[in-house]
Amino acid sequence: MLMNNLFNAFKLPESEENQYVMKCIMRVLGVADVQLDVARICIEGLGSLLSEVCKNPKNPVFNHYLFESVAILVKRASERDPSLVSVFETSLFPRLEIILSNDVTEFFPYTFQLLALLVELNRPPIPPIYMQIFEILLSPDSWKRTSNVPALVRLLQAFLQKAPNEISQGDRLTKVLGIFDTLIQSSSTSEQGFYVLNTVIESLPYDVITPYISHIWAAIFRELQKRRTVKLLKSLLIFISLFLVKHGWSNVIDTMNAVQPNIFSVILTQFWIPNLKLITGDIELKLTAVASTRLICESPVLLDPAASVSWGKMVDSIVTLLSRKEQDRVEDEGDMPDIAENVGYTATFVRLYNAGRNEEDPLPDIKDPRKFFVASLSQLCAHSPGRFPNVISENVETANQEALLQLCNTYNVALV
Structure with a gap:
């Protein structure tokens, strides 16, 4: 009624x-x-x-x-x-x-968001009509309007999650990664490009993406040479972290170095360690903290005594990330202005709140990144008593040494 x-x-x-x-x-x-x-x-x-x-x-x-x-x-x-x-x-x-x-065109972003919602609500295998829509999605013409990009990315992510087998067939994945490559070349869409890439890493088996990994790294390294914006650096760290927790630190290091010998150590020292503090968002913070912790506690590359300075600097960055408030470690980038109700139609993406993507936690079994960090560090120290406290005292800022001690006390662990 x-x-x-x-x-x-x-x-x-x-x-x-x-x-x-x-x-x-x-x-x-x-x-x-x-x-x-x-x-x-x-x-x-x-x-x-x-x-x-x-x-x-x-x-x-x-x-x-x-x-x-x-x-x-x-x-x-x-x-x-x-x-x-x-x-x-x-x-x-x-x-x-x-x-x-x-x-x-005013309704294109809304349409793509509704289609994404419908894709997600279907149970695999999704009906053939959606794969017809997917072929349209792969057309370069669909991506020419910048205002459509966030909604198209949202739809592409839905397909990657719900139809990974179909996307693995033929040249579809090649075209998907071509979209990623195009998007990251513009500062206005680079973050959207990484959303596509992250969903590829999350949704497809490693053997399916292996032939493309070198091309992915080459595209990312190309962009890092052109510009080093905060947005690009954060996207890079989130991608590396996701790659690491999904497929292991050895695959991260080996595939990077296959593109350019010893490039991993450059990425580690010039990008990962200094910029870890920029990460925001609960899921992103946990992801990057856990990945960084696994790297220093499991990778022979970082556990080599010759890498002790990098190891210590990474500990320092993880402590900064986990112990300081966001506003104390992240510079304000300035927000885009909100779309006012009276502006009328412009070539602007408007997000449908009720068609939003459910953000998935790639590490549901790890509830507390701080506990994971100090517990992992404590276990590592127990295997080589006396070694790592010295590296910490030489490479970790005094304030962060105190913060690390507080974290250890909070979770009742010791670094010996």
């Missing part, structure tokens, strides 16, 4: 695109327990509105709430009842196809 009345409100004079009613629908769908019959009414009501606004998009606020309403309905109802996914696909696909075929 409530939803019927809300949709009927759009039939009132001068209320065809009432943004307040649409916002109300979005809020109701965010809390309502939507059953099958109500879901059908809602998706048809929203779908018919979508068909209308495609003819002449003129109210960006109304349209944003419309797409948010579709996203929250699809997500919440499908998670509760997976059989609804096909109902939503039947209603939405013709409308989304109209947007793409009629070049309604």
Whole structure:
């Protein structure tokens, strides 16, 4: 009854695109327990509105709430009842196809985000129609509009997660990595390029990506020679860390050095150690701290006495990362301004909150990176009593030595 009345409100004079009613629908769908019959009414009501606004998009606020309403309905109802996914696909696909075929560019980012959500809600193997969409996604023309890139990356990540076997076939992975290579060449899209690469590393077996690893490193090293922005350096460290925890430190070191002899030590000393403190975000902090800890506690390259300075400097950087507040170790890069409600349509990506990607933790078994760090360090020291405390005292800042001692006391471990 409530939803019927809300949709009927759009039939009132001068209320065809009432943004307040649409916002109300979005809020109701965010809390309502939507059953099958109500879901059908809602998706048809929203779908018919979508068909209308495609003819002449003129109210960006109304349209944003419309797409948010579709996203929250699809997500919440499908998670509760997976059989609804096909109902939503039947209603939405013709409308989304109209947007793409009629070049309604204002709605492209929304469309790609909704498609990503639908891909993620499907159970493998995903229906063939999605692989047709995937082929469009691989076309270089699809990526020419910068405003589409975040949504296209979001869709590409969904495919990598849900259809890794299909993507491993033919030349699809070559094309995916070609997209990565193109994106990282521009400072405005380099971070998005690494999102693609990280999802490749997370989703595909190592034997599938092995033939491409040298090309990946070569592309990254090429960009490091051109520019060294904070964003690029953070993306690099997150990628190396993800690679390390997924496939081991030896594969990281060996594949790097296969591209250029001894390049790993250069990356370690010039990029990894000095920039570890820049990492932000709980998942990213844990990932990079654990990877760095594994490197100093497991890799013969770092455990070689000749590398003791690098070992000590890495300990210093890990302690900085784990013991200092974000605002004390990260310089403010300056935020992009928010998109105001009154700016109208611009070539800008607008994120659908309700179609957002669930960020996955690559290390779910490790709950506390600080505990992991000092426990690993303590075990290492126990194998060679007296060796590592000297390296720490010579290479770790005094303040960080005190912070390390506090961490050891907190977790009741000793460095001997």
